[in-house]
Amino acid sequence: MNLFDVYPLYNVTPTKANGMYIYDDKNEKFLDLYGGHAVISIGHGNPYYIKKLTEQMKKISFYSNAIQNPLQKELAKKLTQYSKCEDYNLFMCSSGAEAIENALKLASFYNKKSRVIAFKNSFHGRTSAAVAVTDNPKIISPLNAQQKVSFIKFNNIYELEFELKKGDVSSIIFESIQGVGGLDQPEEKFIKEMCLLSKKYNVCVIADEVQSGFGRSGDFFAFQKFNIKPDIITIAKGMGNGFPVGGILVNHKIKAEYGMLGTTYGGNHLACVATLAVLNELKENKLQENALKIGEYFKSKLEKIKEIIKIKGRGLMLGIEFDFNVSELRKNLIYKQKIFTGGSSNKNLIRILPPLIINKNQVDVFLKSLIIELKNEKLYNS
Numbered sequence: 001m002n003l004f005d006v007y008p009l010y011n012v013t014p015t016k017a018n019g020m021y022i023y024d025d026k027n028e029k030f031l032d033l034y035g036g037h038a039v040i041s042i043g044h045g046n047p048y049y050i051k052k053l054t055e056q057m058k059k060i061s062f063y064s065n066a067i068q069n070p071l072q073k074e075l076a077k078k079l080t081q082y083s084k085c086e087d088y089n090l091f092m093c094s095s096g097a098e099a100i101e102n103a104l105k106l107a108s109f110y111n112k113k114s115r116v117i118a119f120k121n122s123f124h125g126r127t128s129a130a131v132a133v134t135d136n137p138k139i140i141s142p143l144n145a146q147q148k149v150s151f152i153k154f155n156n157i158y159e160l161e162f163e164l165k166k167g168d169v170s171s172i173i174f175e176s177i178q179g180v181g182g183l184d185q186p187e188e189k190f191i192k193e194m195c196l197l198s199k200k201y202n203v204c205v206i207a208d209e210v211q212s213g214f215g216r217s218g219d220f221f222a223f224q225k226f227n228i229k230p231d232i233i234t235i236a237k238g239m240g241n242g243f244p245v246g247g248i249l250v251n252h253k254i255k256a257e258y259g260m261l262g263t264t265y266g267g268n269h270l271a272c273v274a275t276l277a278v279l280n281e282l283k284e285n286k287l288q289e290n291a292l293k294i295g296e297y298f299k300s301k302l303e304k305i306k307e308i309i310k311i312k313g314r315g316l317m318l319g320i321e322f323d324f325n326v327s328e329l330r331k332n333l334i335y336k337q338k339i340f341t342g343g344s345s346n347k348n349l350i351r352i353l354p355p356l357i358i359n360k361n362q363v364d365v366f367l368k369s370l371i372i373e374l375k376n377e378k379l380y381n382s
Contacts, residue, residue, distance in 0.1 A: 010334055017044030020355055020362055022340065030334070033366055034342040038179070038211045038317070038353040041238035042281040049241055049277040056273040065263065071272035078279050079249075083220045085233065088249040089256065092267030096210035096236030097125030099246040100173070102261050103232045104129045107171035107204035110231075110254050115148040117163055117172045117203075121181030121345065122151070124173060124208055133173055135181070136345065154186040157193050164201040171204040171232075176222035179211040182346035183312035183319030191226045204231040204254075210246070211317070214238040215282050215356055218292030218315035225314075238356075243274035287356035291315040298352070298363050305367075307374050318352040319344065326350050329373055337369035 013025040020043065022030045032040065042049060063069075076090040093099055108114055118124070118133040125131060131140055132147035148168075152159045163169060172194060178184045198205045207230035212222035216238055219225055223233075231254065236246035246266070250256075265271070282288055295315040302311050302320060312319035322329075325347045333339045342351030354362075 010331075012334065019043045019045065020358055028338060031339045031362060031365060033352050033354045033358075034340045035238075035353050035355050036242070037237065037342070038216060039237045039240070039242055040355045041214055041216070042241050042278055042285075042287065043355045043357040046241065046277070046281060048281055049274070052273050052277040053243070053270060056269055059269070061270050062265070062268045065267060069267065069269065069272070071269055071276070072267045075272045075275055075279075078276060082279050082283060083249075084224075085221070085249055087229070087252050088233070089252065090247055090249060091261055092245070092247040092271065093263045094244050094265045094271070095125075095246045096234065097127040097130045097246075098263070098266070099210060099234040099236050099248050100124045100130040100133070100206075100208065101127055103206045103234050103248050104133070104171060104173070106232060106248070106250065106254060106261065107206065109260060110204060111170055111202050113168050113170035113203075115150065115166075115168045115170060117150050117152060117160065117169055119174055119178075119186075120151055120153050121178055121184060122173070122175060123178070123180035123345070124175075125210075154184065155190045157190055157197075160194060161197055164197055164203060167201070169201065169203050171206050172198060173206040173208055175208045175212065176225065177212045177217060177313055177317050179317075179351075180344055182321075182344045182349050183317070183351065185312075185314075188226050191223075191228060195228050195230075198231075206230060206232045206234065208234050210234050210236045211238075211353075214278065215288030215291050216315055216317050216353070217313075218288065218295055220288060222314065222317075239278055240271065240274045241278050243271060245271040245275055282356070285357070290358075291356045294358055294360065294363060297360055301363065301367050305371065305374070312349070313352075316352070316354055316356055316358065319346075320350045320352065321346065322348050322350075324348060332373045332376065333369060337373060339366055339369055 014022045015025050016023045022032050116133050120135050122135045124133045128144055129147055132144045132149050135151050150163050207223040209221045213235050231251045233249040292315055299311050309323050310321040330341055333341055344351050
């Protein structure tokens with residue numbers, strides 16, 4: 001049996017990782033500025049994280065949601081404390097896409113409507129409804145296309161209200177900082193007006209924090225910059241530091257009923273412990289504050305590189321935009337400079353999503369390497 005070949009792969013085979021670094025099968029060391037799609041939040045091989053997971057594995061790793069699991073309640077309590085998101089309940093699942101599916105479904109249960117408004121360049125996942133609200137026709141099958149979704153541009157409040165007036169919109173889903181789409185952000189005025197309109201037309205606002213949550217933006221959640229209260233918040237990626245875990249925070253106005261949502265693996269014992277360990281490390285090591293501080297340092301240094309035409313994002317969710325396709329530049333950063341970075345649907349943009357433990361010295365290593373490869377790029381194209 002061969003693998004179903006859907007991934008274009010780099011010729012690197014990681015065998016171990018520690019802190020900010022990944023080591024391949026030749027024991028070559030790579031600086032990780034991508035964190036495996038923003039998943040690694042507290043660093044590779046974090047000792048406290050490993051200790052807590054190991055302890056839990058010796059007790060019980062998994063059982064279904066048909067039994068009592070006090071770890072879920074402990075996690076809900078800690079998540080409230082750390083995120084300052086009161087007036088919400090927690091439902092756990094296993095991935096970001098599953099979180100999006102549950103959020104969209106729950107909104108539709110709540111207001112008995114079905115159409116979704118999403119935004120241009122959005123990315124919300126690859127499962128049925130999640131991919132339908134993703135602005136990429138290439139990955140949407142005819143089955144997915146049956147979903148009723150309208151895509152509009154950020155910051156066009158007139159277009160938004162035109163759609164809401166039709167009366168069939170169940171939810172508006174948005175990313176405070178777009179991930180795969182290229183790190184664009186909506187204006188605060190637009191988001192606040194959007195939330196007001198959602199109340200007027202009985203529409204649920206879903207904040208997709210799958211990639212931007214758990215301190216990455218410098219706030220616990222990126223939407224908190226706007227001082228709003230979404231109806232549903234989706235979470236995953238950095239909350240588990242590599243353990244598959246996701247969830248939604250559901251405003252108290254949306255009432256739970258037995259059977260409304262369900263999951264096999266969501267909220268299992270190991271998933272809860274992994275997330276509790278992440279929360280502990282975020283707090284003890286002030287990683288949210290570090291994301292803000294290092295993000296500002298990163299930006300200040302990037303501004304001095306004349307080849308860069310735009311710096312996007314916040315905290316440690318950054319985009320570096322050039323006036324050329326960066327695919328070769330990223331390959332050279334991997335193979336020649338031993339640094340992982342990320343791409344996006346904007347082919348001229350490099351995404352920076354490192355573990356939140358990154359320091360200034362590691363930023364400087366990247367900047368030096370970037371300048372070297374930009375000079376090589378000029379020589380190659382001259």
